[in-house]
Structure formats: C-alpha cells, structure tokens
Amino acid sequence: MTRSALPKLGVYAGLAALSLLAALVLRLPELVLLGAPFALVAAISALQVHASRIDVEVELDRERALEGELLDVCIRFGPGDGAERVDVLLELPPGLEVEEGTNPGTLRLVEGEERLLPLRLRCTRWGAFRVGLIHLRTDDHFGLFRHEAVVDRRQPVKVYPTEEAVRTLLRPGETQVFSGNHVARQKGAGIEFADIRQFVAGDRVRHVNWRATARRGELWVNEQHAERNADVVIFLDVFAEARHGGRSTLDPALRAAASLAARYLRQRDQIGFVSFGGMLNWLLPATGQRQLYRIVDAMLDTQIILSYAWRDLVVVPRRTLPPQALVLALTPLLDDRAASALLDLRARGFDLVVIEISPLAYVVPKPGEVEDIAYRLWRLRRDAVRGRFERAGVPVAVWTDDSSLAVAMEEVGAFRRQARTARV
Amino acid sequence: VAALALLGAVVADSTVGGDRLVAAVASIGVIGLSVTALALVGRWATLLPWGFVGVGGSYAVFLSLRPGGVDARAPAVAAAFFVAAELSFWSIERRSWRSEREVTLRRLALIASAGIGTAIVGGLLLLLTSGRRIGIGQEAAGVAAAVLTLAVVAFLVRRSRDSASA
Numbered sequence: 001m002t003r004s005a006l007p008k009l010g011v012y013a014g015l016a017a018l019s020l021l022a023a024l025v026l027r028l029p030e031l032v033l034l035g036a037p038f039a040l041v042a043a044i045s046a047l048q049v050h051a052s053r054i055d056v057e058v059e060l061d062r063e064r065a066l067e068g069e070l071l072d073v074c075i076r077f078g079p080g081d082g083a084e085r086v087d088v089l090l091e092l093p094p095g096l097e098v099e100e101g102t103n104p105g106t107l108r109l110v111e112g113e114e115r116l117l118p119l120r121l122r123c124t125r126w127g128a129f130r131v132g133l134i135h136l137r138t139d140d141h142f143g144l145f146r147h148e149a150v151v152d153r154r155q156p157v158k159v160y161p162t163e164e165a166v167r168t169l170l171r172p173g174e175t176q177v178f179s180g181n182h183v184a185r186q187k188g189a190g191i192e193f194a195d196i197r198q199f200v201a202g203d204r205v206r207h208v209n210w211r212a213t214a215r216r217g218e219l220w221v222n223e224q225h226a227e228r229n230a231d232v233v234i235f236l237d238v239f240a241e242a243r244h245g246g247r248s249t250l251d252p253a254l255r256a257a258a259s260l261a262a263r264y265l266r267q268r269d270q271i272g273f274v275s276f277g278g279m280l281n282w283l284l285p286a287t288g289q290r291q292l293y294r295i296v297d298a299m300l301d302t303q304i305i306l307s308y309a310w311r312d313l314v315v316v317p318r319r320t321l322p323p324q325a326l327v328l329a330l331t332p333l334l335d336d337r338a339a340s341a342l343l344d345l346r347a348r349g350f351d352l353v354v355i356e357i358s359p360l361a362y363v364v365p366k367p368g369e370v371e372d373i374a375y376r377l378w379r380l381r382r383d384a385v386r387g388r389f390e391r392a393g394v395p396v397a398v399w400t401d402d403s404s405l406a407v408a409m410e411e412v413g414a415f416r417r418q419a420r421t422a423r424v
Numbered sequence: 425v426a427a428l429a430l431l432g433a434v435v436a437d438s439t440v441g442g443d444r445l446v447a448a449v450a451s452i453g454v455i456g457l458s459v460t461a462l463a464l465v466g467r468w469a470t471l472l473p474w475g476f477v478g479v480g481g482s483y484a485v486f487l488s489l490r491p492g493g494v495d496a497r498a499p500a501v502a503a504a505f506f507v508a509a510e511l512s513f514w515s516i517e518r519r520s521w522r523s524e525r526e527v528t529l530r531r532l533a534l535i536a537s538a539g540i541g542t543a544i545v546g547g548l549l550l551l552l553t554s555g556r557r558i559g560i561g562q563e564a565a566g567v568a569a570a571v572l573t574l575a576v577v578a579f580l581v582r583r584s585r586d587s588a589s590a
Contacts, residue, residue: 008513011473015509017574019480028487030498033546034480037506037538039573085527087519106523108530141534143513 001051001136001147009045009144012038045144052081054109058090058132058153065123067162067255070099073131075117082111087137094246095125095159104135125246126161126254128300130154160296161255164405169263170413172230173351174324180229181267188226195223230269231285231322234261234295235345237331237338238277238302242359249332249357254299256330256355256405261295271295272320275302276341282320326351332359339385346392353412354389354396361401427511428464430504431457431479437497438486445489453482460512467516476509499546507539 019035022028055078065071075090089104100120109115121131132154138147175184183192196209199219212220234257241248261271265287272285273295281298283291321327327350329342346352365375389396395415397408435453442449456478463471483505487495495501514531 007469011469011476011513012509014473015476015480018477020574022480022484026484026488028484029550030487030495030501031480031484033498033502033542033549034483034505036546037502037542038509041506041538084530085523102521104521106519106521106527108524108527142510142538143517 001138001149003049003051004146004148006139006144006146008142009042012042012144016042041142042144045140045142049140049145051147052083052109052138054078054080054083054086054136054138054149056134056136056151056153058134058155060131060155060157063156064158064160066160067123067126069123069159071096071121071123071157073119073121075119075134077109077115077117079112079114080109082113083109083138084141085139085143087135087139088117089135090119090131091133091135092121092131093127093129095123095127095129096121096131096157097124098122123157123159125251126159126300128297129157129159131157158297158300161251161258161299163262164252164255164259166259166263166409167406168409168413169260169267170326170328170353170409170416172232172269172324172326175226175228175230176270176324178229178268178270179227180269182228182230182269184226184228186226186228187223190224190227192225192227193222194225196220197223229267229287230264231272231325232260232264232269233272233274233285233321233325233327235327235329235331235342236273236275236277236299236302237329237333237335238275238279239335239338240277240332242332242334242362244362244364247362249334249359249362250302252399252405253330253332253357254302256357256399257299258296259405260328262292265289265292270322272322272325273298274316274320275299276316276338277335280316282316284319285322285325321345321350323349324351326353329354330357331355332357333382333385334359336385339388342394343388343392346389346394352394353416354394355405355408355412356386356396356398358398358400427508427515428457428461430508430511431460431475434479434501434504434508435482437501438483442486442489445485449482449486449489452485453479456480456482464512464515467518469513469516472512472516475512476505480505494550496550499543499550502546503539503543506542507535510535510538 016035016039019031020039023031023035057076057078059074059076061072061074073090075088085106086109087104087106092098092103098119099122101118103119105117107115107117132152134151134153136149136151139145171182175182175186183190187194196212197220199208199221203221207221209220209222236253236257238250241250243249257273261273264271268287270285270287271291273281273283275281275298279302281302283294283298286294327342327345329338329352331338331342331354333339333354333356342352342354360379363375365371386396395412397411397415399405399408435450435457438453439446439450456475458475459471459478460475462468463475483501514535
C-alpha cells in the first residue's frame with residue numbers, strides 16, 4: 001500500500017503552530033485551547049498511522065453472458081485488520097455498467113470480520129473482458145493519512161452478442177459430400193423424390209414404385225435427392241466502421257455473424273469465419289457446437305485496426321475458403337479493399353452474398369452547402385459500389401437500423417431465386 | 425452549512441461580546457467567513473485554512489481588546505472551531521458517491537465526541553489554571569512546552585509524510 005499525508009494534516013499542523021505562537025506573543029491562554037485540538041489530532045494520527053492488511057477477492061457468478069444480461073459480482077473482504085473508511089472502486093471496462101450496488105463505494109471493515117460488497121453489472125456490449133481490478137483507499141479516523149492500493153483479481157468474462165432473429169437461411173448453391181439438411185442436386189439416399197428409373201440388381205424392394213411398375217409392366221424404382229451439408233464462410237469486413245456514440249456498425253455485424261453461424265451449425269453445415277481487415281483472423285470450416293464457441297470467441301477478439309496496407313485474398317489461407325462454399329459477407333462497404341476482395345471472390349466462382357450493414361444511421365451530415373454535396377457524393381459512391389456487386393451477380397441486401405436481419409436475408413433470398421430463374 | 429454556522433457563531437460571539445473596535449473584529453471575522461464559504465463552494469482546500477485564520481484572528485483581536493481574566497467561553501469556541509474545521513474538510517472531500525450509512529454516522533459521532541472532548545478538557549484546563557498566579561518560571565515552562573509541542577507535531581508529521589510501502 002502507498003501511504004500519503006493529506007493536505008489537511010499540513011493545515012492542522014499550521015493552525016496549531018499559528019495559534020500557539022499567537023498565544024505566546026499575545027499572552028492569551030485561550031488561543032492555546034483553540035490550537036490544542038489540532039495539534040493533538042495531528043500528533044495522534046501521526047503516531048497511529050499504519051497500513052491495514054486487507055484481503056480482497058472477486059467472485060463472478062459466471063464467466064459467460066449474453067449482451068444485455070446481468071452479471072453478479074461479489075467483492076469479498078477477508079477477515080483482516082479492519083479500517084474505518086475504505087473507498088472501493090471496481091474498475092469496469094466500457095462494455096459493463098453497474099446496474100445495482102455502489103461503485104465506487106465507501107464502507108467500514110471491522111477487524112476480524114468478513115465483508116461482502118455485491119454488485120450487479122449489466123453487459124451492455126459484447127466483448128472479452130477482464131473484471132476484478134480493484135482500487136482501494138483507506139483513510140484514518142480524522143482523514144489525515146491515506147493508504148492506496150490496486151489489487152489485481154481480474155477474471156475473464158465473455159459477453160456474447162445477442163442473436164438476431166432469422167426466419168429462413170439462404171440455401172447454398174452447391175452442397176458438399178457429408179450428410180446434412182440441404183437437398184442436393186445429386187441423387188442418393190434421402191427423402192425428397194427426384195426421379196424414377198428401371199430396376200437394377202441390388203435395388204431395395206421398398207424403393208420400387210409400384211404404380212409405375214404396374215403401368216409399364218416392368219420394375220421401376222424411385223430415386224431421391226441426397227441430403228447433404230454445405231460449407232458456409234462468414235466474411236466479416238473489419239477494415240473500417242462507422243461509429244456514433246457507443247454504437248458502431250461492427251455491433252450488428254457481429255450479432256448477425258453469431259446468429260448465422262449458430263443457425264447454420266444447427267443444420268449440420270460446416271462454418272468458417274474470416275475477419276478481414278487491419279487484423280486478419282480466420283477459422284477453417286468445421287461443424288458442431290465447439291465450432292460455434294470457436295467462432296464466437298474469435299469474434300470477441302475482433303476489432304477495427306486502422307491500416308493503410310493493401311490486403312487481398314492472398315493473405316487468407318486457401319483451405320479457409322473451400323470451393324463451392326457459400327460466402328456470407330457482412331460489410332458496411334466503407335473500404336474499397338473489402339469490396340475488391342469480395343469481387344475477387346466472386347470472380348473465382350464463389351457463391352457470394354453481401355449483407356451491407358448500413359452506416360447511414362451512424363453518420364450525421366454536417367450543415368452547409370459543401371458538406372451537403374460531400375454527403376450526397378459519398379452516398380452516390382456507395383450506390384456505385386453496390387452496383388458493381390449487382391453487375392457481378394452478387395446480391396446485396398441493405399440492413400438498416402430500423403429493419404431486421406430477417407428482412408435483409410429475405411431480400412437476398414428473393415434476388416437469388418430470381419437470378420436462377422433468369423439463367424434458366 | 426453547519427461549519428459556516430459554527431464559525432459564524434464564533435464571529436458573532438466575538439462581535440457581540442466585545443465593546444472596543446467591534447467593527448474591526450466583525451470585519452476580520454466576516455472576511456474569514458467569506459473566504460471559508462468561497463473555499464467550500466469552490467472546493468479549494470488551499471483556501472480553507474485562510475478562512476479559519478480570519479475567524480481565529482477576529483477571536484484573537486476580541487480577546488486582546490477584552491478587559492479582565494480568561495474568557496470562560498474559550499473551550500466552547502475551541503470546540504466549535506475544531507468541529508467547523510472537521511466539517512469543512514469533510515464537505516470538500518472529492519467523493520461523488522454516497523458512503524455507507526454506518527460510515528457516515530460513525531464519522532459524525534467521532535466529530536461530535538471530539539468537539540465535546542475539546543470543550544470538556546479545555547474547560548478543566550481553564551479551571552485549573554485560572555486561579556493560579558503565573559511566575560516567570562512557569563511562563564518559561566509554558567513557552568518551552570508550546571515550542572516542544574510544535575516540534576513534536578512537526579517531527580511526527582514529517583516522519584509520517586514520507587510515503588512508504590507496506
């Protein structure tokens with residue numbers, strides 16, 4: 001603990017000295033009485049000053065929480081020396097706020113007794129945090145001396161983004177070889193009827209189509225579409241973000257990414273993750289609940305890192321983007337490097353879908369003629385970027401602040417259905 | 425507010441109780457009170473002692489102009505002065521949050537008991553010393569005690585101010 005004398009000590013010593021000197025000079029004994037309490041308090045405090053031994057522990061009710069949920073934290077003071085006044089401050093990262101309890105707070109610790117200070121925190125923003133840095137400050141009885149200490153009892157807390165409502169998922173253009181929930185174009189073991197063909201040796205009797213057999217006088221069997229899984233890669237553009245107040249375009253992007261990953265994993269697809277920007281992060285496609293945790297953990301580390309270096313898909317490992325994968329890009333379309341990389345993906349034959357996280361709600365146009373022209377030019381430029389994608393056959397759905405991800409997904413789904421019809 | 429009220433009472437007592445240079449005593453006291461009020465409003469800890477010096481000065485002027493023996497109300501004035509100083513420093517502490525009720529109550533009790541203790545001990549001291557004739561030896565001993573007290577306080581303060589890690 002670091003000890004320091006407060007200004008009050010100097011004032012008390014000064015007042016005591018002044019009154020005693022005045023008493024001597026003016027020969028007034030009453031002035032001795034005036035200064036005596038100050039001298040006495042300063043002397044007693046100086047004699048008794050000592051650093052209290054305070055044992056502090058921080059207990060969290062859980063390590064994982066969802067955005068918006070409450071998290072109980074308990075600061076436990078072990079039976080120590082005791083202190084008359086202890087100021088306690090639990091340092092909180094920006095994504096956590098105190099919902100119930102006092103932070104900072106002042107309390108009294110009784111010697112030999114345990115004391116609990118409960119706090120209830122609200123997880124206001126996703127992220128990986130470490131909670132438990134405690135600033136302690138004790139004052140003596142008359143507040144002349146102070147002891148300060150910083151106790152590090154930090155524990156990890158992961159706040160996961162809340163899930164966005166998604167009604168239907170996009171069907172990938174191509175399926176993979178493993179079994180899943182998507183009806184494949186290929187014929188094989190499945191439920192969905194595909195065609196009928198003549199019986200060959202080895203066909204199972206239960207596949208015989210008796211109506212066709214009766215009509216044609218020879219054995220015909222049903223064929224089904226195989227049910228396969230698909231590879232889906234979630235591509236997160238983290239080159240730039242639009243931020244206003246405590247909100248940014250990265251927040252809905254991450255919520256959407258987490259929701260989509262969870263939904264696709266539930267239907268046994270393999271999900272990969274690429275966070276493409278100043279900081280590059282990727283996960284090879286895999287399936288299962290563990291992959292969901294891996295993806296969400298990777299997302300929690302995602303942040304916008306300003307970089308002027310040109311990046312293209314060369315930096316992404318080949319296996320991260322398997323052929324015939326459906327690439328779901330979540331981007332605010334603020335950086336040309338991300339747009340170029342996505343168009344490059346399309347040129348390589350990937351089934352690409354762009355969900356634009358609209359930054360317009362985060363941009364407040366400044367008043368003035370020139371500023372207005374600049375704002376309109378910026379919006380025109382964004383339209384031009386969107387047009388480039390549409391010319392390349394890439395559906396772009398704009399996800400605005402006042403709509404849901406489900407609407408954006410429906411929009412993309414409709415575009416893909418029409419595009420297929422047009423090709424036929 | 426309580427601190428200002430107590431200091432105001434000290435100034436009022438000095439002003440009303442005296443019969444010579446009342447205006448001067450009142451002026452010094454009012455200046456001291458104003459400085460204290462300013463320090464409390466602006467939370468300036470460095471300004472606060474000058475307010476106390478002003479109020480204490482007005483009391484000293486009142487005492488020096490006063491005929492007769494020792495002021496019988498001196499212990500009460502000393503207690504009021506000390507309690508006012510404690511309350512003033514409490515009010516300018518930079519704590520934007522609320523302390524626990526128990527902490528506040530104990531601190532109030534401590535200040536009140538310190539004030540009462542000052543008044544009682546001061547009263548006893550006055551009672552013991554008022555009836556005695558002071559000789560040159562005793563006066564010298566008093567001076568030496570005062571100097572020694574200051575030296576001890578200065579030594580303890582100096583020793584304790586050195587920050588240490590425990």
